[in-house]
Amino acid sequence: MIRLKRRNTAWLITMALLIGFALLAAPVSAAVQLSLIGALAVAVIASMIELGPERETLLQVLHRAPVRRRITPQAREASERAAARAGFFNRNGIVMLDIGLIAMQSGAEGLAMRRTRNISKDDDGVRPFITLHVMPEEAERQALVRYEIYNHLGEEEYVHEMKTYLREGELNLLADHQLPLAGNSGIDGTGDWDLRVYVDNNLIGMHNLMLAPSVKERRRRLSGEEKRGDSLQRRRRNLQDSVIIEEAAQPQAAQLKDLLQTAGGQARGKRPRRRGK
DSSP states (O other): OOEEOOTTHHHHHHHHHHHHHHHHHSOOOHHHHHHHHHHHHHHHHHHHEEETTTTEEHHHHHHHHHHHTTOOHHHHHHHHHHHHHHOOOSOTTEEEEEEEEEEEEEETTEEEEEEESEEETTSSEEEEEEEEEEOGGGOSEEEEEEEEEEOTTSOEEEEEEEEEEEOSEEEEEEOSSOEEOTTOTTOOOOEEEEEEEEETTEEEEEEEEEEEOOHHHHHHHHHHHHHHHHHHHHHHHHHHHSOOOOOOOOOOOHHHHHHHHHHHHHHHTOOOOOOOO
16 A cells, blocks of 8 residues: 655755756756656655655665665564464564573582573473564653463463563563462473463563473383383283183274284193193
């Protein structure tokens, strides 16, 4: 959509008068005249025409071009997901440069912090963060930043709001509080999670993350599998000592079927003992 804007007409009229005076005051070549008229036309287009659903002028697009080159792939992906879900962010003066999570884990060498999309319940906790570039028209005011984390079932696991004073330029915003992970019995299940970030109730980013079980939980699961394996072995030994009756084949799990076939082969391979006379 293209719309005409009128707030820049004063300096455009002044520029037109200066160019007209220059053309009339002294004789200039046709090339110079065309150059001056072309410059005036470009200024009019750049400052008075709005393009696209974000209502940005060409002058604003050119001004933001260096900033947009600094947007990380994570922030670009998160912005596109947010735009697809909630529409375009209606504040052109705020650009999200980065988004992610900082995981913290205590060890023998102290507290280790890392940026990651893959967290586990071995981590002490995790904090979301964003990096914004604030334009002059949005600077020098307070904004409400809201972080939300949803689990693999779409249930809300973490909500944190913080008021931030926006200053012009780059601004790093790390959440004041963390989502506890290690020893948190309230977090059950693993898989794909989502981080959502709002600025002044506008969704600006949706970031995907992955939660994995702790080493202790993995060992517990493996020990449970070993117990089930021991039970199958005991059942196999019992089958070897008992009479095997062949019946019609029944659908069984592949692993269990293999074990039973092995047990049957071993039982049939035994020779009956002869009693001494």
